[in-house]
Structures are given as C-alpha cells and as structure tokens.
Amino acid sequence: MSTVLDRIRVGSAPDSWGVWFADDARQVPWERFLDEVAEAGYSWIELGPYGYLPTDPARLADEVDRRNLKVSAGTVFTALHRGPAVWESTWEQVGRVASLARAMGAEHLVVIPSFWRDDKTAEIIEPPELTTEQWTRLTRGMERLGRAVRETYGLGIVVHPHADTHIDTEKHVERFLDATDSDLVGLCLDTGHYAYCGGDSVKLIETYGERIGYLHLKQVDPEILADVVANGVPFGPAVRRGVMCEPPTGVPALEPVLAAAQGLGVDLFAIVEQDMYPCPPGKPLPIAVRTRAFLRSCGA
Structure with missing residues (x-):
C-alpha cells in the first residue's frame, strides 16, 4: 500500500515536453505545452527557459x-565560481526570471550551475573540477544570491x-552543502x-533533509547510463540516446524517494522533468499522462 503523500505537490515542466531553449523550431509551441500539461492532470508548472512562456x-x-495551472518556480543558470565579475550579468538574468516568478505567485528560484561542457556542441569549455578558490567563490556567491533574491523578490x-x-556527484553536493548557509541556500x-x-537520493534526503527545498522527479535508464559513463558521453547526446526514461522503468525507484521526502514533514514541490530534447511533438503527452497516473499510484 502506498504512503499518503499529502506534503508533496506534483507538477511538470516544459522540459518534459522537450523544451530546453526559449526559442527553437524543434520544440512544441508554448500554447500546446500549457494545454497538454493541464490535460495530463498536472496543476503546477515551472516557467522553463525564460522567454518560452509569455513574459508579460x-x-x-x-x-x-x-x-487551472499555477507556477511553482523559475530557473536560472549561473557561473558564480567565476567570481564577482559575473555578478552583474547574473543578477540581470535573475531579476527577469525572479520578478516573473514572483508575479505568478511562485516562491522558489531554481539555480543551476553553469555547464563545464557546451550544452549544444559538448565541447569541454572548463575543467570539471574547481580549484579551492573557485569553490569559495561559488559558495559565497550562492549565499549572496540567496540573500539578494530573498530581500528583493521574496523567493528562496x-x-x-x-x-x-x-555540483554533480555526492562528493561535490555534500561539499557544497557543508560550505553554504542553510538559511540562505x-x-x-x-x-x-x-x-x-x-x-543516492534517499540517502541525501535522510542525511541533509533540512536542506531539501524542492524536488525534480526523473529517472535514468541504467543500461544507457552505463554506456554513457563508460564512454564519457556528454549530457546532451546522452539525453538524445534516451538516458532519461519514463517512470517507473528506470532508477532510482521513486516510491522510496517520495516516502523519504514526505517524512521530512514539510510541503515540497515534486516537479516531473523527463529530459527529452529534441522529441517528436506527439511524444510527451501520453508519457505525461502515464507518469501522472504512476505518481497517483505512489500516493502523490
């Protein structure tokens, strides 16, 4: 019998419709995304790339x-490990997204560190490991961002x-969390x-539960992942191979993750994000419908 997940608020995102960019001819139009995400039974969405949905x-x-949709969060990409020189351009981007998210009643801003590989060409543009100085810039920069976003826009x-x-592996995630203020980040x-x-998501929730402010639900295909890891395949090509797969066919099992999150005793968004860029326009809706039914079967 599934746990009643009454603290988990389920949604989906443009990402699950193959949307990675504000404007791309291979992506479904935003009207179709909104129609279909509602049809699939979700009540919460994210903004996706700024400019994909209307910005007015x-x-x-x-x-x-x-x-009958509501917005849970906006998303920004940052390169704060590069130090104060990038603050102004970062804050300009953050301002656009955060003000729209706040106007929509959202309370969260999802912050993704910049890629060390180009997301279109897969060319390595920076070393995958940060220096000690870069780690300090990253952690202090995120604290500064957390404080400024809260003070200016009222978002966390x-x-x-x-x-x-x-910020990818368990080692890097733990290092980041240990070096940042839980009140700000x-x-x-x-x-x-x-x-x-x-x-291991369940372990992370059990160990750093007080830091978990938001969830993205997705699974990986273990066979494709093994090949990706063995051959050093970049993330973009890995997605095109189908490394992110439809639940519940991949890992991690989502039932224990959701049960651990419910056990934190706080309200959490759990936004489905099945990376599928690019994909045929008819592919996302049936998957979204099945995924919503699966999450209901888990109690969410």
Missing part, C-alpha cells in the same frame, strides 16, 4: 489561470545539482541527475 505577467497569468533559492556541472534534488552522477 498579466498575459501569462491569464494563460495559466484559464487552464534552491540549487540544482546537474550533470556536466561542478536550499537544494533542488533532481533524482535523475543525482542518479546519473552516482548519487
């Missing part, structure tokens, strides 16, 4: 309201460990990315 708050509010930041970034645990990088 009144228009976006009208579009989501009439589909949740940092998203991600494949091909400097939360964690967005993405179950798929953490498994992709060798981490």
